[in-house]
Amino acid sequence: MTGLINVVGGAILDSLANPGRLLVARRxxxxxxxxxxxxxxxxxEPGESPEQALHRELLEExxxxxxxxxxxxxxxxxxxPLNDRAVMRVWLAELVDGEPRPLQDHDELRWINLxxxxxxxxxxxxxxxxPIVEALLAALADSARPALPAR
Known part of the structure; x- marks a missing residue:
């Protein structure tokens, strides 16, 4: 699968340690x-790692x-897979600086209750x-389950 457009996305949570809300953006x-x-x-972009691109995009957007x-x-x-030409990698993230505002490509941001x-x-x-949203909900539900006792 070469020649694909690489896209990154941030699942921005109110807390990485104890997530309760997700920041979403309306196109x-x-x-x-x-x-x-x-x-x-x-x-x-050429020369960027996916993580660098995500940091840049979240600052710009x-x-x-x-x-x-x-x-x-x-x-x-x-x-x-986003379509036949593009794929997206998504990272969990939490805010460390700034108040989210729709600066580019979006007209509204919303915190939703996970x-x-x-x-x-x-x-x-x-x-x-x-499908990414469904996987995120499943992953967070799995992480909230208590660990089984060791045998």
Missing amino acids: TAPPLFAGMWEFPGGKV LGVQVRLGGELEGGSASGW GNRSEVLALPWIPADL
Whole structure:
């Protein structure tokens, strides 16, 4: 799978240690996706690592700096398929500086309650982001379960 466009996204949580809310962004363009919700982020530029690209994109789009947590493993080795030409890698993140504002590509930001699965899934997500949202909810539910006692 060479020649794919590499995209990065941030699942920005209110806390990496004890996540309760997720920051989501509503697209303004292209017309096909305007009004739909997504993970903020963007394309990896030549010479950037995916992590560097995510930091740059979140600063440009939202005016924030974040601390990255773990990567939300994708549907393939190269990431989550967005279409036949692009894949996205998504990292958990938490704010360390700045107040999120929709500076580029978005007209609204919203903190959503991760404890209300039906509310999260009821948002009109960009179709390619929906499987990532479901994987995020599953990963957070798994991490909240108490560990089984050792035998």
